[in-house]
Amino acid sequence: MKILILGAGGMIGRRIAAAVAEAGTIGGQGVTAMTLADIAEPPVPQAGGLSIAAHGLDLSEPGAVERLLADRPDVILHLAAVVSGEAEVDFDKGYRVNLDAMRAMLDAIRAVPDWCPRLVYASSLAVFGPPFPDRIDDDFAPLPATSYGAQKLMAEILISDYSRKGHVDGVSLRLPTICIRPGAPNRAASGFFSGILREPLAGLPAALPVPESTRHYFASPRAAVGFFLHAAAMDTAPLGHRRALNMPGLSATVGEVIAALRSVAGDAAVALIRPEPDPLVATIVGGWGMDYTAARARDLGFTAETRFEDIIAAHVEDELGGRIAKGAGA
Numbered sequence: 001m002k003i004l005i006l007g008a009g010g011m012i013g014r015r016i017a018a019a020v021a022e023a024g025t026i027g028g029q030g031v032t033a034m035t036l037a038d039i040a041e042p043p044v045p046q047a048g049g050l051s052i053a054a055h056g057l058d059l060s061e062p063g064a065v066e067r068l069l070a071d072r073p074d075v076i077l078h079l080a081a082v083v084s085g086e087a088e089v090d091f092d093k094g095y096r097v098n099l100d101a102m103r104a105m106l107d108a109i110r111a112v113p114d115w116c117p118r119l120v121y122a123s124s125l126a127v128f129g130p131p132f133p134d135r136i137d138d139d140f141a142p143l144p145a146t147s148y149g150a151q152k153l154m155a156e157i158l159i160s161d162y163s164r165k166g167h168v169d170g171v172s173l174r175l176p177t178i179c180i181r182p183g184a185p186n187r188a189a190s191g192f193f194s195g196i197l198r199e200p201l202a203g204l205p206a207a208l209p210v211p212e213s214t215r216h217y218f219a220s221p222r223a224a225v226g227f228f229l230h231a232a233a234m235d236t237a238p239l240g241h242r243r244a245l246n247m248p249g250l251s252a253t254v255g256e257v258i259a260a261l262r263s264v265a266g267d268a269a270v271a272l273i274r275p276e277p278d279p280l281v282a283t284i285v286g287g288w289g290m291d292y293t294a295a296r297a298r299d300l301g302f303t304a305e306t307r308f309e310d311i312i313a314a315h316v317e318d319e320l321g322g323r324i325a326k327g328a329g330a
Contacts, residue, residue, distance in 0.1 A: 001026065002033045003232075004068060006059065007079030007122070009038030011181055014045075015225045016077060021047035026075065027233020037068055038080065059101040065108045072115055075232045078102075079122040085188055087148035098151035106158055110167040119159060120231040123172040123244060125217070127153040128289055135291045138246060145287065160243040163236075171231045171239065176219045176249035176292075176304075180315040189284040193218070196254070197261055197312060200269040203325030209278035212255035215290040219249040220311045222318065223304040230302055238300060248304040250311070251291035260308035264316070265324050 003020060007013045017036055024031055024047070033051040036042045041056035057064045059080055080097070081087075087094030102121075109117065128136065129145030144150040159170035180201075181194040192209055193216060199206035219227075227247055239245075252260075262270045294302070305311050316322060 001029045001031050001075065002035075002071060002073040003031055004035045004037070004073035004076045005079070006037050006068070006077065007081065008036035008054070009040055009042035010079055011183070011221060012122070012178065012224050012228070013038070013077075013079045014043065015221060016079075016228050017042070017052075018045040019225055019229065021045040021050055021052065024048065024050055026229055029233065033071070035068060035071070035073065058097075059105070060096045065101065065105045069105070069108055069112075072112065073117055075118045075120070077120050077228055077232065078105075079228075081122065082148075083188070084124075084126060084146060084148040087151060088146055091147060094147050094151055098148070099154050102155045102158060106162045106168065110162065110165075116166055116169055118232060118236075119163075119168040119170040120228055121155065121159055121170065121172045122228075123152045123156050123174045124149065125174050125176060125246065125289055125292070127156065127174060127244075130287050132289045135251075135293060136246070136289050137293045138296045156244045160241055163243050164241055169236055170243050171234070171236060172244040173227050173231060174244060174246045175224060175227070176217045176247055178221055178224050179218045179311060180319075181221070182315070182319045189281050190216075192281070193254075193257070196273050197257065197315070200261060200272040201265055201312070201316065201320065201324055203272070205272045205274055207276040208254065208273050209276055209281040210254060210285055211277075211282070212258065213253055214282070214285060215251060215253045216285065217249045217251050217289060217291055218308070218311065219247065219304040220314045222314045223248075226304075227302055234300060242296075245297040245300070245302070246292045246294045248294040248298050248302050249292065250305050250308060252308050257308055260312055264309055264312045269324070 036054045041054050044052050044054050082094045082097045126149035127142040129143040142153050156172040162168050163170040177190050179194050180197045185195050196206045
């Protein structure tokens with residue numbers, strides 16, 4: 001089996017590449033070659049007999065997609081995107097990368113006879129927009145409130161139609177907010193959800209811009225990797241023509257997130273969180289869905305954490321070597 005990972009330099013892409021390199025299999029099938037691609041050349045994980053190539057290129061540039069598809073990969077994991085804030089500010093770039101490049105890739109695949117690769121696409125719950133019920137089921141109609149959400153929804157529709165015609169075997173994964181994201185803080189509206197955990201666990205202060213009553217929907221990076229690996233090998237027949245799935249996650253208030261931090265790392269860690277109200281961030285976050293049933297995905301075998309303590313524990317194990325910073329422990 002040959003694997004192509006687009007967006008392989010991102011947080012989830014790097015983890016998927018490392019997991020495949022370590023296991024050498026996906027769903028019990030042996031992987032012989034893996035190609036990694038991103039706007040900058042992604043790191044290559046250590047692997048035994050697995051052949052790995054890495055490329056730095058822009059998927060929206062002429063010829064880039066055809067170059068990556070030349071060896072006809074069996075599985076394509078598509079995580080490359082212009083993210084939400086940038087897609088809103090730079091309208092042309094968002095559509096060029098998030099939609100036009102997807103159409104170009106699908107047409108390049110369609111042009112090759114006798115080839116129907118599995119395509120797993122990183123979509124987003126941003127395909128939905130308000131007003132929301134308290135808990136969103138799988139029949140809730142997508143109605144994006146951002147350009148990013150619109151681009152993701154249009155890509156989903158393309159994947160479903162090209163799957164219907166037999167050109168690809170596609171699955172679109174609508175991801176929850178992935179938390180705790182490692183690395184430095186960023187300016188994303190959702191970034192504080194990771195920051196109020198990541199920084200205190202490292203012994204650093206963190207700003208909280210919203211009330212503790214704010215509710216949101218989460219999954220860990222570890223769960224996200226599991227989503228993609230499961231989708232790469234699952235039986236897609238039960239999907240029919242509904243190729244997009246809301247992924248499982250954990251609904252929690254900020255207060256519940258902080259309580260989980262206290263149970264793992266103690267009062268000293270919680271004391272590092274400083275309320276700094278930001279009405280704009282509060283308004284943006286307040287316009288997102290708070291909870292999803294994800295019944296179809298759960299029935300198909302996708303899983304995520306059910307306790308926020310487990311999300312924190314996964315971060316401590318995967319990113320901190322199992323150690324909480326001195327002064328932030330229980």
